[in-house]
Amino acid sequence: MKTINVAEITRNIKEMCIEANHCLTPDMDHALKDAVHTEKSTLGKQILNQLQDNLKIAGDDMIPICQDTGMAVIFLEIGQDVHFEGGNLEDAVNEGVRQGYTDGFLRKSVVGDPLIRENTKDNTPAVIHYEMVSGDSVKITVAPKGFGSENMSRVFMLKPADGMEGVKNAILTAVKDAGPNACPPMVVGVGIGGTFEKCAIMAKKALTRPVDVRSEIPYVRQMEEDLLDKINRTGIGPGGLGGTTTALAVNINTYPTHIAGLPVAVNICCHVNRHAVRTI
Numbered sequence: 001m002k003t004i005n006v007a008e009i010t011r012n013i014k015e016m017c018i019e020a021n022h023c024l025t026p027d028m029d030h031a032l033k034d035a036v037h038t039e040k041s042t043l044g045k046q047i048l049n050q051l052q053d054n055l056k057i058a059g060d061d062m063i064p065i066c067q068d069t070g071m072a073v074i075f076l077e078i079g080q081d082v083h084f085e086g087g088n089l090e091d092a093v094n095e096g097v098r099q100g101y102t103d104g105f106l107r108k109s110v111v112g113d114p115l116i117r118e119n120t121k122d123n124t125p126a127v128i129h130y131e132m133v134s135g136d137s138v139k140i141t142v143a144p145k146g147f148g149s150e151n152m153s154r155v156f157m158l159k160p161a162d163g164m165e166g167v168k169n170a171i172l173t174a175v176k177d178a179g180p181n182a183c184p185p186m187v188v189g190v191g192i193g194g195t196f197e198k199c200a201i202m203a204k205k206a207l208t209r210p211v212d213v214r215s216e217i218p219y220v221r222q223m224e225e226d227l228l229d230k231i232n233r234t235g236i237g238p239g240g241l242g243g244t245t246t247a248l249a250v251n252i253n254t255y256p257t258h259i260a261g262l263p264v265a266v267n268i269c270c271h272v273n274r275h276a277v278r279t280i
Contacts, residue, residue: 014097146183172234180241189206234246
């Protein structure tokens with residue numbers, strides 16, 4: 001049994017909120033740099049170079065890479081042999097978000113009620129997803145989600161008879177409908193299977209998989225590659241201004257589902273696809 005004081009959770013999440021909003025993950029950095037060389041459109045290449053300039057300024061001056069510093073989405077994979085002490089875990093997570101967004105001078109974008117819409121002034125509460133796993137460690141993923149891309153999310157409750165082609169068409173429909181609004185080049189997270197809510201969570205978590213890592217399931221890996229090719233042939237391009245780099249990756253997660261259903265969720269993220277990962 002490993003004991004972790006929840007103050008450690010708070011400290012790490014505070015630092016990760018700031019890190020994720022200022023620094024790209026290495027896989028995203030490499031993907032964007034590669035896109036500059038592979039983009040065939042002159043204007044598209046110009047937009048990608050401008051994005052590189054923006055990222056350099058953000059890194060050099062320690063300012064956010066996007067003005068929308070997002071709603072904090074937290075994935076906690078908790079080892080079953082971990083014992084927390086020192087307070088309530090969920091309170092500790094939200095305290096880390098509060099400190100990160102306040103001390104890091106990040107934009108506070110959360111309203112306390114979806115209809116009354118009064119700002120909470122510290123970007124809390126976070127959206128927290130818990131998963132119990134084996135072991136005695138805690139894996140924390142902090143993924144600030146801006147709503148330019150979040151608003152382009154879709155859930156399709158398909159019929160089993162729609163099959164793989166129906167799934168592909170749904171994903172392409174979501175991407176085409178998003179167009180420039182998701183700040184392309186985008187990363188497309190997809191969840192297939194489960195239930196209405198399960199496929200949405202899978203799509204969200206798919207965005208945190210490195211863009212240079214494909215699914216271990218052969219047919220899913222082939223789908224990811226086929227869809228990326230089709231999406232990049234839509235002509236949406238960087239910034240939605242045309243080109244051959246509309247998406248950097250399509251990441252698909254799957255789960256068993258009911259005999260009568262085929263749920264599909266598409267969660268699109270912008271070109272920065274912010275997240276930070278730590279294990280304690």
